[in-house]
Amino acid sequence: MRMRIVEISVGGFVLAGVLALLFLAVRVSGIDVQDSATYTLTARFSDVAGLKRRAKVSLAGVTIGRVVDIKVDAAYGEAVVYMELDVDAGELSTDTGAQVLTEGILGARYIGLLQGAEDDVLVDGGEIVDTQGALVLERIIGDLVTRLGS
Amino acid sequence: MLALQIIRLLGRRALERIEGLGRATIMWALALWGLPNRTDISLLFQQIYNLGVLSLVIIILSAFSIGAVLALQFYTQLVRFGAQEAVGVGLAMVLLRELGPVVTALLFAGRAGSAITAEIGLMKSTEQLSSMEMMGVDPLRRIVAPRLWAGIISLPLLTAIFNVVAIYGGAIVSIEWLxxxxxxxxxxxxxxxxxxxxxxxxxxxxxVFAIIVTWIAVYQGYDTLPTAEGIGLATTRTVVHSSVMILAMDFVLTLTMYGDFN
Structure with a gap:
């Protein structure tokens, strides 16, 4: 009898632990059971100003992808940003614009996309050509000071 | 002359420590080897019950309080920036990465580790372990192995339960109340x-914490001086050593696993 109680409670305990793990995986980390298809695009920026991996990529304020890698191309002095975009979000035209923006005043950097007008669309491995780097506060203030001085 | 004696004392202490570490490693390896075996499975169940199921109450109560208190603190700071919705992220990150594993392991060391040491220590001082050996029963296999495995199975499960309860505790405070x-x-x-x-x-x-705590607890019990005082000291050592090792290892693990700040 005692052994039965032990076994039942151990079974319940193990079950509770596994359920807790499942809850963490599904509810807290929000894994997609069906891994949604993505494609990769690159974009070159003059300055990404502390954009980080996993930063979001948004179109019209809706997150449609993530930054997966950032490399620097010293030859051109540019940052090359690799981003993964959801296929479900639809297609982007070849003249899509990309900007490094800031969320709020102190917020994190993210990439904002602007849909273009061309009929051709960007495919996996494509590059966004029309880019605009981040606004760096020091540079703006520097410009302002030189202009006020002249 | 005094300097030489101090150095000699230091050397003796160091040798004792290294010898103890060696004994602990041999015991651990032999005991882990001791399972799995059909007849031992009920012993394992009994130990999961003792170490895991009986720790549930303290784990759940602490988790709820910690989740609630974290939510309160995050809220009071974040509301100044109008970012009170970030309470959820902050809570989940802090709990999943640091507080969940560490606090659960500390509680486990206090609740279950000390019990293991006291139990095995008393078995040793009442010569139950040597009688077992005389009967041809390997105490490493019958006493030590089930406790080691039970700890290694129980602590991760307890940590998962801790995290869920703490996140819900925080959710109740921040959503229902704040x-x-x-x-x-x-x-x-x-x-x-x-x-x-x-x-x-x-x-x-x-x-990792499960392996550390059960190892220290079992070794301290197995290696205790067979006196009442010895058991008391060993139990204290279990809690102190495990706590320090948990916190130190946590830093090392955080550094190695999250060290790439990119």
Whole structure:
């Protein structure tokens, strides 16, 4: 009898632990059971100003992808940003614009996309050509000071 | 002359420590080897019951309080920036990465580790272990192995339960009481928490802490002086050594697993 109680409670305990793990995986980390298809695009920026991996990529304020890698191309002095975009979000035209923006005043950097007008669309491995780097506060203030001085 | 004696004392202490570490490693390896065996499975169940199931109450109560208190503190700071919805993310990150594994392991060391040491220590001082050996029963296999495995199985499960209860504790306080928007609370969490990077690595920590705590507890019991005082000292040592080792290893693990700040 005692052994039965032990076994039942151990079974319940193990079950509770596994359920807790499942809850963490599904509810807290929000894994997609069906891994949604993505494609990769690159974009070159003059300055990404502390954009980080996993930063979001948004179109019209809706997150449609993530930054997966950032490399620097010293030859051109540019940052090359690799981003993964959801296929479900639809297609982007070849003249899509990309900007490094800031969320709020102190917020994190993210990439904002602007849909273009061309009929051709960007495919996996494509590059966004029309880019605009981040606004760096020091540079703006520097410009302002030189202009006020002249 | 005095200097030489101090150096000699230092050397003796160091040799004792190294010898103890060697004994502990041999015992651990032999005991882990001791399972699995059909007839031992009921012993394992009994130990999971003793170490895991009986620790549930303290784990759940502490988890709820910690989750609630974290939510309160995050809220009071974040509300100044109008970012009170970030309570969910902050709570989940802190719990999954650090507090969940560490606090569960500390509680486990106090609740279950000390019990293991006292139990095995008393068995040793009443010469139950040597009688077992005389009967041809290997105490490493019958006494030590089930406790080691039970600890290694129980602590990660307890950590998962701790995390869930703490997140719910925080959710109740911030949503029901402080009026944080539930949508922002939960979706902020799912947006930023990653399965392997946050939950998986937290579980790796729990596994490492489980090995540390059970190992220290079993060794201290097995190696205790067979006196009442010896058992008392060994029990204290279990809790102190495990706590220090948990916190030190936590730093090392955080550094190695999250050290790539990019």
């Amino acid at each position: 009026g944080v928007d539930p949508g922002g609370f939960w979706s902020g969490m799912t947006d930023f928490v990653q399965l392997w990077n946050d939950i998986g690595k937290g579980m790796v920590k729990a596994l």
